[in-house]
Amino acid sequence: MVNPEQAEIVKYIFAEVLSGKGTQKVADDLNQMGIPTKRGARWTATTIRGILKNEKYTGDAILQKTYTDSRFNKRTNYGEKNKYLIENHHEAIISHEVFEAVEAALNQRAKEKGIEKRNNKYQNRYSFSGKIICSECGSTFKRRIHSSGARKYVAWCCSKHLKQITECSMQFIRDEDIKKAFVTMMNKLIFGRKLILQPLLEALRGMNKSDNLSRIQELEKQIEKNAEQRELLVKLMAKGYLEPALFNRENNELQMEANNYMEQKEALIHALNGELSKVQEVSNLIKFTNKAEMLSDFNDQLFNDYVEKIIVFSRVEIGFILKCGITLRERM
Known part of the structure; x- marks a missing residue:
């Protein structure tokens, strides 16, 4: 019943x-x-x-x-x-x-x-999935199908705005507008590569050769000196010139100092590798723009090759965060 x-x-x-x-x-x-x-x-x-x-x-x-x-x-x-x-x-x-x-x-x-019916898993993710970030609340955007009369179109909406409109006021943006903005941004890079990309590459290369490298060398000298001091402590202890309590205190301080130097060195190496990675990304982009003709249509592969994230500032302005480290704003 x-x-x-x-x-x-x-x-x-x-x-x-x-x-x-x-x-x-x-x-x-x-x-x-x-x-x-x-x-x-x-x-x-x-x-x-x-x-x-x-x-x-x-x-x-x-x-x-x-x-x-x-x-x-x-x-x-x-x-x-x-x-x-x-x-x-x-x-x-x-x-x-x-x-x-x-x-x-x-x-x-x-x-x-792009969901497979039986296992309910994404089979072919869209280029923008997980890459569009709301500047107001930091949430990612979700893909939706909107209707305007009889016409349907793809839009991207802030997930927090969808869930609770009072917590984020950012409105949706159209998929086709993002693609047009990307084409415009890439064409600007192709046309103005010598004014935009070449100075960026030179600046990144200059950073690699200066501060970080010299600081790493200084830390290596301090690490070496610290190791000599600890070795001397061990010898003094072995010959009976140091009390165990004093040896432990001095040795612990030197060990903490050595750990601090190593952490700083690793952080600088990580930063240096990041800069080297950005140098490579800029070099790749320059190689592409040197040979490329002006784009007329959106290209998924190009987007995935060069764009890290998209940040939405408003319904009429977005920013493309490129893998080489720069953010380029475009109006829609």
Whole structure:
């Protein structure tokens, strides 16, 4: 027998998804309204998807969706065993037409996100996924499908803004606008490489040859001197010229000093390697811009080769943080 209250919730879920809402948004709305699940728990996107894929709400029943293997373990039936459909098994809450329309919408959304149906893992990530950062709250942007009349387009939205609009006011930006801005930015680099990239390369090379290298050399001398002092302490201790307590105190101080020198040296080497890496990135970019013709279309490979992150300053201005260490702003 159908529970009227639960039936209304099921109808609401199907209607919301058909209106264009994602499963996470529907779950968030139900939680915000204070409506618990059948078991009294909070709603999740997984719970919503489970309802949307359950044929029992159409009045049908599929038998043997799970089976027990030879070791008595319960398993989901992905085709290993026959399944049996019994139509009009019980009273329906949702029509077959609505159920099929929702299934088509979910399949389309999964296709757009590059999700494999069975294991629910991303198969082909988009170039911008995880790389767009909100300047207001620091959250990453999520890919969404927006509608403008009959036309649909891809947009990127701040995840915090989506979850709680009062915590971040940053609005969405269009996928096509980001791509156009990237093309403009790359064309500026191609045209003005001698004014932008060459001075950056010379500055980075100058940094490599100066402060860090000389500081590393100074630390190596101090580490060597520290080692000689500890060796002398050991000799004095061995000959009985030092009390054990004094030896331990002096040796511990020298050891702490040596550790400090080593940490500084490692940090400088790390920084130096970072600068060398940036030198290589700038060199690669210069090689590309020297040979490249002006771009007319967005290129995924070029974006992944040279861009580390995108920072969104507003709906009309973004910054491309390049792997070589510079950030170039573009208006959209």
